Amino acid sequence: RSGEVSLLKWKRGKFDEGDDHSRSYSYISSDNTHIVIFFKRRKREISLKKPVRDSLNHIRTTQDNNGTTYVFENPKNGKPHSITSFSKLFKKLVISLKLDDSHTPHSIRHGYGSFLLNNGGNTYQVSRILGHSQREITEMFYTHSIHTDVSDTMDILDKIKK
Numbered sequence: 001r002s003g004e005v006s007l008l009k010w011k012r013g014k015f016d017e018g019d020d021h022s023r024s025y026s027y028i029s030s031d032n033t034h035i036v037i038f039f040k041r042r043k044r045e046i047s048l049k050k051p052v053r054d055s056l057n058h059i060r061t062t063q064d065n066n067g068t069t070y071v072f073e074n075p076k077n078g079k080p081h082s083i084t085s086f087s088k089l090f091k092k093l094v095i096s097l098k099l100d101d102s103h104t105p106h107s108i109r110h111g112y113g114s115f116l117l118n119n120g121g122n123t124y125q126v127s128r129i130l131g132h133s134q135r136e137i138t139e140m141f142y143t144h145s146i147h148t149d150v151s152d153t154m155d156i157l158d159k160i161k162k
Contacts, residue, residue: 001131002087002105004039006080008071010060012036028056037131044128113142
């Protein structure tokens with residue numbers, strides 16, 4: 001979600017702990033192996049694979065990070081970007097990459113979830129990654145795109161008959 005990404009900090013802040021308050025936070029772990037996200041009163045950790053860690057290290061080394069708190073900090077005020085400004089920056093990125101400009105952060109998120117499920121991802125785990133409060137939400141909005149061959153399932157009946 002854009003809100004989770006826009007709040008992403010380089011490291012845990014003084015008040016970025018626990019799940020007993022309504023304030024959202026997200027930060028990169030001290031060993032750079034995962035992101036901790038507390039959003040919509042739910043806390044989760046997402047492992048970072050090497051390409052993502054490399055991208056974050058690239059951002060860290062190419063930005064002027066002297067004293068910055070947020071990974072995507074608004075240089076005008078030192079605070080995280082608003083959802084509106086984050087969306088505008090995302091749109092610029094999409095255009096600069098010569099991609100279809102109809103992509104939004106949410107459509108990329110939906111595509112990511114669908115890709116994981118289409119390639120054998122476990123519905124429960126994908127639900128946790130996406131931050132859905134219930135697995136049924138993932139099933140309702142994402143499993144419609146799973147391409148399965150019904151004959152594989154019907155073969156189970158043949159095995160039972162034999």
